[in-house]
Amino acid sequence: MTVRFTLNGRAATWQGAPVTRLAAALRQDLGLTGTKVGCDAGDCGACTVLLDGAQVCACLMAMGQVEGRRVETVEGLAGGNGALSALQQSFLAHGAAQCGICTPGMLMAATELLRRTSTPSRADVEDALGGVLCRCTGYGKIIDAVMDAAPRMIAAPKAGAAVGARIPRVDGLAKVAGREAFGADGIPADALWIRVVRSPHARARFTLGDLAPLRRRLGAVLTAADVPFNGFGIYPDIKDQPVLADGQVRYRGEAVVALVGDRDTVRAIRDEEVPIVWTPEAPLFGIDDATAPHAPLVQDDKPGNLLLAGGVRRGDVNQAFKACAAVAEGVFETAFVEHAYIEPEAGWAERVCDRIELHVTTQTPYMNRDEVANVMRLGPEAVRIVPTACGGGFGGKLDLSLHPLLALAAWKLGRRVACVYTRPESMAASTKRHPARVQAKFGCDADGKLMACDVTAAFDTGAYASWGPTVANRVPVHAMGPYAVPNVKTWGAAYFTNGPPAGAFRGFGVPQAAIAHEAMMDELADALGIDRLELRLRNALRTGDTTATGQVLKHSAGLAQCLEALRPHWQKAHADVAAFNAAGGERRRGVGIGCMWYGIGNTSMSNPSRMRVGLSPGGALTLYNGAVDIGQGSNTILAQIAADALGLPVSQIALVTGDTDLTADAGKTSASRQTFVSGMAAERAGRDLRQQILRLANAGADAELCLDGTTLVVRDGGEVRTINLSTVGTLVGEGSFDPPTTPLDADGQGVPYATYAFAAQMAIVEVDLELGTVRVLRIIAAHDVGKAINPTLVEGQIQGGIAQGLGLALMEEYLPGRTENLHDYLIPTIGDVPDIECLLIEDREPLGPSGAKGVGEPGLVPTAPAILGAVHHATGVRVHRVPLLPHRLREAIRARRT
Numbered sequence: 001m002t003v004r005f006t007l008n009g010r011a012a013t014w015q016g017a018p019v020t021r022l023a024a025a026l027r028q029d030l031g032l033t034g035t036k037v038g039c040d041a042g043d044c045g046a047c048t049v050l051l052d053g054a055q056v057c058a059c060l061m062a063m064g065q066v067e068g069r070r071v072e073t074v075e076g077l078a079g080g081n082g083a084l085s086a087l088q089q090s091f092l093a094h095g096a097a098q099c100g101i102c103t104p105g106m107l108m109a110a111t112e113l114l115r116r117t118s119t120p121s122r123a124d125v126e127d128a129l130g131g132v133l134c135r136c137t138g139y140g141k142i143i144d145a146v147m148d149a150a151p152r153m154i155a156a157p158k159a160g161a162a163v164g165a166r167i168p169r170v171d172g173l174a175k176v177a178g179r180e181a182f183g184a185d186g187i188p189a190d191a192l193w194i195r196v197v198r199s200p201h202a203r204a205r206f207t208l209g210d211l212a213p214l215r216r217r218l219g220a221v222l223t224a225a226d227v228p229f230n231g232f233g234i235y236p237d238i239k240d241q242p243v244l245a246d247g248q249v250r251y252r253g254e255a256v257v258a259l260v261g262d263r264d265t266v267r268a269i270r271d272e273e274v275p276i277v278w279t280p281e282a283p284l285f286g287i288d289d290a291t292a293p294h295a296p297l298v299q300d301d302k303p304g305n306l307l308l309a310g311g312v313r314r315g316d317v318n319q320a321f322k323a324c325a326a327v328a329e330g331v332f333e334t335a336f337v338e339h340a341y342i343e344p345e346a347g348w349a350e351r352v353c354d355r356i357e358l359h360v361t362t363q364t365p366y367m368n369r370d371e372v373a374n375v376m377r378l379g380p381e382a383v384r385i386v387p388t389a390c391g392g393g394f395g396g397k398l399d400l401s402l403h404p405l406l407a408l409a410a411w412k413l414g415r416r417v418a419c420v421y422t423r424p425e426s427m428a429a430s431t432k433r434h435p436a437r438v439q440a441k442f443g444c445d446a447d448g449k450l451m452a453c454d455v456t457a458a459f460d461t462g463a464y465a466s467w468g469p470t471v472a473n474r475v476p477v478h479a480m481g482p483y484a485v486p487n488v489k490t491w492g493a494a495y496f497t498n499g500p501p502a503g504a505f506r507g508f509g510v511p512q513a514a515i516a517h518e519a520m521m522d523e524l525a526d527a528l529g530i531d532r533l534e535l536r537l538r539n540a541l542r543t544g545d546t547t548a549t550g551q552v553l554k555h556s557a558g559l560a561q562c563l564e565a566l567r568p569h570w571q572k573a574h575a576d577v578a579a580f581n582a583a584g585g586e587r588r589r590g591v592g593i594g595c596m597w598y599g600i601g602n603t604s605m606s607n608p609s610r611m612r613v614g615l616s617p618g619g620a621l622t623l624y625n626g627a628v629d630i631g632q633g634s635n636t637i638l639a640q641i642a643a644d645a646l647g648l649p650v651s652q653i654a655l656v657t658g659d660t661d662l663t664a665d666a667g668k669t670s671a672s673r674q675t676f677v678s679g680m681a682a683e684r685a686g687r688d689l690r691q692q693i694l695r696l697a698n699a700g701a702d703a704e705l706c707l708d709g710t711t712l713v714v715r716d717g718g719e720v721r722t723i724n725l726s727t728v729g730t731l732v733g734e735g736s737f738d739p740p741t742t743p744l745d746a747d748g749q750g751v752p753y754a755t756y757a758f759a760a761q762m763a764i765v766e767v768d769l770e771l772g773t774v775r776v777l778r779i780i781a782a783h784d785v786g787k788a789i790n791p792t793l794v795e796g797q798i799q800g801g802i803a804q805g806l807g808l809a810l811m812e813e814y815l816p817g818r819t820e821n822l823h824d825y826l827i828p829t830i831g832d833v834p835d836i837e838c839l840l841i842e843d844r845e846p847l848g849p850s851g852a853k854g855v856g857e858p859g860l861v862p863t864a865p866a867i868l869g870a871v872h873h874a875t876g877v878r879v880h881r882v883p884l885l886p887h888r889l890r891e892a893i894r895a896r897r898t
């Protein structure tokens with residue numbers, strides 16, 4: 001069929017089957033990859049375009065329906081001269097795009113709204129953008145951008161003034177223009193495609209039948225026998241996850257066979273056509289199954305299904321509890337939680353002579369390089385990872401996914417090979433947040449001063465180790481909360497089950513533990529009649545205090561300042577809530593508070609980052625930055641830090657990011673470490689280059705630099721010296737940083753982290769007592785970030801973390817086989833996330849760049865405790881299991897009433 005239509009104001013013609021989806025036609029046939037595909041099922045809104053001026057999901061719209069109509073995509077928003085629209089400019093200025101994968105859909109939905117009304121209310125925006133999901137931003141800055149859409153001039157900060165400035169992200173233009181290339185956007189037209197056949201069983205043995213007919217039909221059919229070293233995993237000594245299962249599967253969604261061929265052919269082959277004979281076995285689900293006497297082993301060499309356990313011991317807990325005036329106890333359980341990044345795993349690979357190159361979405365290119373090399377039995381230098389833009393990660397793109405299969409197929413076939421996971425595949429195959437069972441007991445004296453805490457946290461690590469050891473190590477250090485407690489016993493253990501591998505997810509188990517320790521703090525406060533904020537303040541860790549691991553907090557510890565900043569909001573909220581509840585009825589309001597601390601970087605492990613800043617003979621100033629920006633803004637923040645250290649405007653810095661051939665290893669984007677660790681490396685690299693320049697010019701430390709083409713002017717007091725860069729060769733400044741930590745001994749004593757972020761959040765909720773529904777009305781978040789390098793980006797991280805914390809508390813539960821799509825697995829929409837006020841506390845950390853720490857994970861950790869505390873305040877129900885779905889709360893309210 002030939003379809004004639006108008007595309008972004010111009011006549012367009014397309015030929016193909018009329019059932020072809022508009023999204024596929026735009027992306028594959030018309031070269032407009034600005035329209036994104038997050039689910040291909042009408043659930044996420046990433047593909048939103050305008051059809052005759054009205055928003056539609058392009059993944060649902062058949063080309064046959066487009067005949068004679070008007071289609072507008074993100075590529076059409078800019079003016080004829082390429083100038084951004086007022087809305088796009090507003091998105092840039094407000095920091096409304098983080099990873100940017102949802103941005104085109106958001107922009108199109110907002111464009112429709114703004115054509116109807118130029119002064120929309122918040123409710124108008126929520127209504128118009130309600131069909132587009134964002135997993136990064138928490139929506140607040142998107143709402144601000146739409147309500148404030150107007151052309152604007154953004155002044156670039158002068159040399160030395162970048163740190164602390166609210167500059168737009170340096171990579172933001174491509175995001176709002178729809179030009180950002182994510183994993184699925186740059187796939188060469190001649191690439192073969194992989195489709196992975198996955199296990200429908202959580203635990204089974206299997207045999208493969210005759211694959212020859214399939215092999216004749218396709219380019220290749222890969223099995224375990226094709227993988228040179230069939231194991232991968234995060235830890236050097238734990239490579240327990242096969243690339244392709246070998247006769248045995250341990251979770252539903254595990255990869256078994258990879259079909260490689262042309263795109264349409266591999267997609268047309270149904271799983272039933274692949275000869276696999278299954279022998280299902282009874283799976284182990286949950287910690288009780290895994291630890292039951294005589295439970296079968298998920299992995300033969302792991303007795304008791306135990307992956308790892310460890311803890312922290314200090315003082316005498318049993319004695320201390322005997323002397324306590326109040327003791328609180330409870331058991332708290334959490335579920336598997338899906339990362340739900342809007343961009344599914346995607347990328348492509350090609351063999352270049354005796355090397356393999358992968359262009360993939362990732363948050364850890366160097367780790368990917370080493371892992372792929374290990375699987376392929378190649379040296380690391382034979383593998384190049386070129387990260388594409390990353391459409392959200394949150395820890396889920398730290399593990400290998402499609403990488404080894406791409407490498408293997410491209411290597412074997414000598415062809416370019418691509419793979420894009422479907423949404424259900426992404427959700428079934430990828431790692432999850434660890435389900436936890438946290439048993440907690442806290443005690444304090446009559447003044448509310450904590451005397452003892454005893455916490456045992458058991459985690460379901462699923463079928464493979466992934467980041468399980470990290471969670472089991474990190475949680476005991478954090479499980480007492482951000483409080484000074486003289487007697488501590490904490491224990492963390494991770495158990496294998498036949499659930500999906502549980503890995504890294506924003507917080508590494510700390511959010512689960514925080515639900516328990518904050519409930520304990522509330523219970524103690526209530527038992528003693530002390531205000532809940534006040535009790536936390538009395539116990540807050542402060543500079544000079546000794547933690548449960550015996551570490552003296554030498555520098556930044558700003559929890560008390562966070563709590564003091566919240567205090568007036570806390571008092572007003574209580575008055576407001578009391579007035580509302582006095583009216584009676586079935587709706588009740590409550591106020592809750594949650595605190596957290598979070599060690600920045602790896603736990604007691606070397607954690608280095610290296611950065612380079614180059615100044616070429618042609619005058620190009622480039623930050624060679626191996627840290628991947630997954631939306632959190634590290635590209636911008638590292639450029640701001642390097643620019644000020646060097647003494648040139650940030651606007652003059654270009655970026656080379658992530659490519660393992662062109663950058664140095666900056667470590668992974670996780671553990672809230674890039675601002676602190678890579679930021680310090682960037683600061684040192686900038687300073688190093690500055691020193692070289694000053695030496696060349698024989699100038700003093702306070703000299704001012706000015707770069708103009710190939711001329712570098714150095715003003716030192718009254719003297720002006722000029723360096724002709726074309727005569728001095730390339731100058732390269734280098735910097736590295738590895739935070740000072742020490743190993744923990746058998747009692748968990750040592751220095752696990754060089755610094756900690758602190759935060760306190762409060763939530764105001766409204767509960768419908770009849771329906772059991774919870775509406776979060778407002779959140780106020782006070783975060784000690786050391787120094788806000790870019791306050792707009794810091795707020796964006798906090799707001800985005802809060803949205804995910806709200807999902808953890810109230811709605812998100814991944815159930816294999818049941819919630820493997822964005823229709824059944826609910827994440828917060830624009831209507832679910834309330835107004836969020838951020839209070840930035842800057843308790844300077846001298847080890848960090850300009851005093852900065854990290855904020856990626858801290859935004860999420862205190863949110864669920866604050867919401868659950870507010871529910872308790874409203875209803876009297878103490879929540880012991882999340883997500884707090886309406887039927888669970890309704891049941892608990894009824895039980896309490898009877």
Ligand code: FES
Nearest residue numbers: 038040042045059
């Ligand atoms: S890709 Fe169309 S709604 Fe998700």
Ligand code: FES
Nearest residue numbers: 099102134135136
């Ligand atoms: S910015 Fe919205 S999904 Fe990442």
